[in-house]
Amino acid sequence: MPAVEPATATRRRGRLVWLIVGVVLVAVVGAVVWVGVRGWLAKGELEAAAVTAEKLQADIVAGDTAAAADGADKLVDHTHEAAALTGDPIWALAEIVPVVGPNLSAVRVLSTQLDAAASGAIRPLTGLAQSVFAESFRPVDGRIDVEPLVAARPAAHSARTVLTDAAAAVGAIDDDGLLGPVADAKTSLATALGQAAGLSATLDDALVIAPVMLGADGPRNYLVLFQNNAELRTAGGIPGAFALVHAEDGLLQLVRQASTADFSPNGPALPAPAAMAAVFGDGMSSHIQDVTMTPDFTVSADLASAMWERKFGGTVDGVIAVDPVALSYLLGATGPVTLADGSELTTENAVTSLLVDVYTRFPDGAAQDAFFAESAAASFKAITGGAADPKALVSALARAGDENRVALWSNDESVQSVLAGTTLAGLDAAQKELGPEAYGVYLNDATGAKMDPYLDVAMAVGAVPRDDGRSDVTVTVTLTSTAAADAATSYPPVVAGTGFYGVAPGQIATNVTVFAPAGAFDAGVERDGERVEYAPAVVDDRAVSSVGVTLAPGEKAELVFHYTSAEKGQSEPLLLHTPLMKNITVGSL
Template identity: 45%
Template sequence: MLSAVVVVLVLAVGLVAWVGVRAALARGELESAIPLAGTMQRQVVAGDGEAARATGLELAERASSAATLTSDPVWRAFEGIPALGRNLAVVRQLAGVVDDLARDGISPLADVAGGISVDDFRPVDGVIDVQPLVDAQPAIAAAAAAILTAQDHISAIDTDDTLSEVSGAVGRLGSAVDEAALSIDAVDKAVRIIPAMLGASGPRNYAVLFQNPAELRSTGGIVGAVALIHTENGVLQLTQQAPGASFLRKSQSVLELPGDTRNLYSDRTGQYMLNVGLTPNFPLSARLAQEMWRLQFGVQVDGVLSIDPVALGYILAATGPITLPSGDVLNSDNAVSLLLTDVYQRYSEPSDQDAFFASAAVAVFSAVAGGDVDPVKLITALGQAGNERRVLVWSAAEAEQAVLAPTTLAGALPVSDTTTQRFGLYLNDATGAKMGTYLAVDTSVGQASCRADRRPNYSVEVTLTNTAPADAATVLPRYVTGGGEYGVAPGNVKTIVSAYAAPALQNLGLTQDGQKVPYLPATDDGYQVSALTVDLAPGQSTVVRYNWLGPESFSGDIELQMTPVIHRNETNKLDISC
């Protein structure tokens, strides 16, 4: 009898040791596997496809090992032990999620990464080989699907009554997968639409709007110049240019405008190319620009892109300095000052200013299309410009526009969800000149629940400052100050500032420098809008706070989407007192 007890005890100790050892090994494999995903991503961005492939294979091996270590019959039997078992079950589920993700998502990506390099996407003599993007579509789609599945499985893991180390591991894996989901979603969208936009399935024409934020419009600035880009089988050609001011001003809008757009921004939005950006809804601006190009030149473009001088500056970090026809050397440090300040000092005729601006844009395009660019730096530059809404894209193809719609590139009005309340802040120049160069903008957003029903109060605060010199009226060119032509004192900056809130919010008005002031309450496509006109003398500053009441308790994040002005700091957190 005693010997039987001893045997049972030895067996029990052995089984515990078995599970303990396998748990330690599995933990080591998981802790080694998860960081490899970030390593693989960095290697892809750096253009080292073969290293990325090797990293992906190692990740898959470690994930498979962890899954095997946590799925044998002894492990599953121990999951039935009170207290301990719940932890073992969660570890097994974690290992399974990582293994599935590695097999179904990362392994296909590793194979793709090993066969291509970032340099494959460098234009050569104006031609981009789109085939690698086409070839990558199945693997990237599989990875995107695998990540969505992993998110679902992680959210279904029950961490109640588990050790903090175990529940913490679930949280860390969830955060890593969520971050990866954002990246792979962006790549998935890119490989689905870029080949088509580059003419892989037939020739395309795109109107490119060069917006000038020295004279602000909601989407960025007046359209100083427009270019026609032709794409076919990856070939990029700039085939035509036209100053924005050369487009004929129509007696009525070229397209029927929504009533809200007419009420807020007038019919001028659809009458003149310079004003298509008055509305913050870029898809509408793009359709207007498309029709204006058709009426002017008889060509129906397949899409519209927009870019500003600040974005050109970012791109110059990838191309290096470029010598312009004027002899000026344009680089990432002087792009904004040269294009938005110096040009007005040098040229008194608007047509000469537009020609200089257009020549700079063409020079940058030629450098990129010709392959004289660092592809990794270019991707970084375009990503930064896209996040700041300095690059906007609209496609006339419904399927492609549907892919673009949820991204910052689409330039649509802000969409709130269950985790984030989003607001919009849009600026339109009312000076009738180029004083936007001297407008500094600081923003902050905040919320507080001050009511018994916990409905939150939201505020968006913007500080506007005219940084022009005190003698701006005399030292700055008339074309920059406006010369008082539109009733604005020379040197002043007059701006219409419109704040947008989700349709469900209640508009509580606004204050300027702490005092309630008259404003224009309106709606735009259901959004609650508050608009105020601000006129600032040199050195003058003002603080405007927009206020809303939410429909129900909310504890998520707040974000602000706004016009990409020249000088703007990051949006800060605003403390709201009850």
């Protein structure tokens, strides 16, 4: 018979069990209170950080670098405290608890990555504002101090890495089980970090190429193409005026100017990619006015620089294309420039003066070329002379770049490799950057005159899902002639045309070319609801469709280009297009 345990021993064991349970309960309650209190405190720090970040952004935009630096320090104080409050061992232990654990883990990651971004990127980048974008960056007698740009690169590159890593870490948080406020915080921070990473990448890239392009590593010669949107080309307009700019140790000098009259089309044709030549013709290999027919700016730049070198000798190290609309933005930063006859070129009148009025003021072609050359030289002097507000100038350049009105090419591989991944590399690069659903609509004048100020253009794109998962994509281009009924006789011949290219004076002839994304299937073209003949082609696995349209004054044509998407699920097509004299909004179908 087993021995009976004494009652006192049983009672002692019961008290011990309750003591252990009590200790555990106290520990659990304490941990819950600890985590709860620290979570509440962390919430307060993150909310304070949000307010501080908003003011910091306002200070940076206002150019108050001292206040921005102070704000960056305060932001780091708040984010660092939030990270510390969510990073202790008890918090980590609580992360294993079902339901609440994933939320605690998400809050810790959000706090940690926000702190990393604030201390490793935002504060250093705010410091850069004092050296890179301060008044000392303003050109003095045509020279830009490149030293601040060189010195800023390490901090910018480090910030880019930090923000990219932080965005990836926040994006990797598992959404399953997250409470509404935590899920919302994750989405907001992921978006903000993604945008910040993109901007820091742009800054980092700019600090790679700017010193080199400004001649910090040796002299550079740049051929500038001034495009004329009154006679459309894919990249904007015919290159009608040219300038050679010499850059050396930050000093920019305009050393030579030329016009199309200086280039003979009778020389031997230059080599061009066969696929592009098949679409746009051989003219771009022999006529400098046609080098921007192709959306591939590397081709345009190669042809233009070869033509310049053949005519004037020397070496072209890079090519820059810009149009009068971009120039008008830059004049908004410099203020008006005064020309020899006392007239002014301003942000308000530059486009009309250079694309319309010039042909009535100066009927003679040589006088027109002289006006273009003087306008270019005066604008260059204003931009590099130090009168422009640096922040306004950067904003103007950014706007022109966003609208694809500025394109750059460099024969320096370190520079070109960076440019190739940006919209500054031209429309072809910009279309590829937009992704696998981007379509490009490119317009080339076939009138041989300056009638395009009277061409009204509207565009739209849309997709309808199919039963097989792909989409039927339509790109609509509507062209309308707003020319006067008597344009043939009331407009100067240089504007109305002379019929030399087979187009009656006063009419507008346009070649419309659409580049589909890689792999999309060409499904034909309609004009005003009827199927029409067109010129199909393939360039780098991209279906290309071209149609010519000739409009009499007041006439309108609607072109609809049909495609089938390359992949299933592609139902959100995008559209970019030739920069026009007036900005247009692409519609949705």
